[in-house]
Amino acid sequence: DQQVKQNSPSLSVQEGRISILNCDYTNSMFDYFLWYKKYPAEGPTFLISISSIKDKNEDGRFTVFLNKSAKHLSLHIVPSQPGDSAVYFCAASYAGGTSYGKLTFGQGTILTVHP
Amino acid sequence: DAGVTQSPTHLIKTRGQQVTLRCSPISGHKSVSWYQQVLGQGPQFIFQYYEKEERGRGNFPDRFSARQFPNYSSELNVNALLLGDSALYLCASSFTGRPGETQYFGPGTRLLVL
Numbered sequence: 001d002q003q004v005k006q007n008s009p010s011l012s013v014q015e016g017r018i019s020i021l022n023c024d025y026t027n028s029m030f031d032y033f034l035w036y037k038k039y040p041a042e043g044p045t046f047l048i049s050i051s052s053i054k055d056k057n058e059d060g061r062f063t064v065f066l067n068k069s070a071k072h073l074s075l076h077i078v079p080s081q082p083g084d085s086a087v088y089f090c091a092a093s094y095a096g097g098t099s100y101g102k103l104t105f106g107q108g109t110i111l112t113v114h115p
Numbered sequence: 116d117a118g119v120t121q122s123p124t125h126l127i128k129t130r131g132q133q134v135t136l137r138c139s140p141i142s143g144h145k146s147v148s149w150y151q152q153v154l155g156q157g158p159q160f161i162f163q164y165y166e167k168e169e170r171g172r173g174n175f176p177d178r179f180s181a182r183q184f185p186n187y188s189s190e191l192n193v194n195a196l197l198l199g200d201s202a203l204y205l206c207a208s209s210f211t212g213r214p215g216e217t218q219y220f221g222p223g224t225r226l227l228v229l
Contacts, residue, residue: 004157006157031214031215032214032215034217036220041222042222042223043119043121043205043220043221043222043223044158044205044220045220046217046218046219046220049217051215089157089158091157093214093215094214095213095214095215100163100170100171100212100213100214101146101148101163101165101170101171101209101212101213101214101216101218102148102160102163102171102173103148103150103158103160103207103218104160105150105157105158105159106157107155107156107157108156108157
């Protein structure tokens with residue numbers, strides 16, 4: 001039961017252009033969403049988050065958009081830099097059930113930014 | 116400030132053995148969560164602890180257990196290892212572990228079961 005899905009295994013972008021990473025979820029109870037970046041041999045690094053009461057959150061080059069009716073969120077990186085090349089995971093959580101505070105992750109999208 | 120630390124970084128075990136992984140949270144964080152990441156997939160939730168109490172458990176067999184100590188560090192134990200337990204084990208810490216709170220991850224322990 002994959003409640004959080006990243007349907008694009010990989011994305012290739014030219015340096016300076018926009019990178020758009022997408023994530024879909026099925027559980028309408030999710031109310032907090034996060035994006036993490038992961039380099040090989042390192043743990044995931046927190047990038048940006050958004051609460052379900054918002055539809056947009058910005059932090060520097062990173063913007064996350066949330067469309068609750070479509071159960072879809074996206075991460076925009078502008079401008080993309082070669083150092084952004086990594087695996088990007090979206091994650092979701094909600095206050096309820098037996099898994100309090102549990103993060104549910106998507107499968108990840110490999111972003112490659114070409115110089 | 117030091118981030119989340121985990122030890123060991125790498126570990127090789129054989130089927131049937133037992134393993135203990137360790138995690139130290141960020142200073143001031145009282146909650147620790149454990150995740151398993153198999154190659155090509157996202158991390159899967161195993162446990163969450165807060166103030167030494169288990170607060171959440173994922174869909175893992177009873178061979179997996181954990182505990183949290185008074186200094187908020189944590190251990191994950193896996194008994195009767197199977198080949199399928201080969202994975203990257205990640206520890207994450209946060210202030211209270213409540214939903215809506217960002218969890219910060221350590222570098223992970225890569226376990227290989229032969």
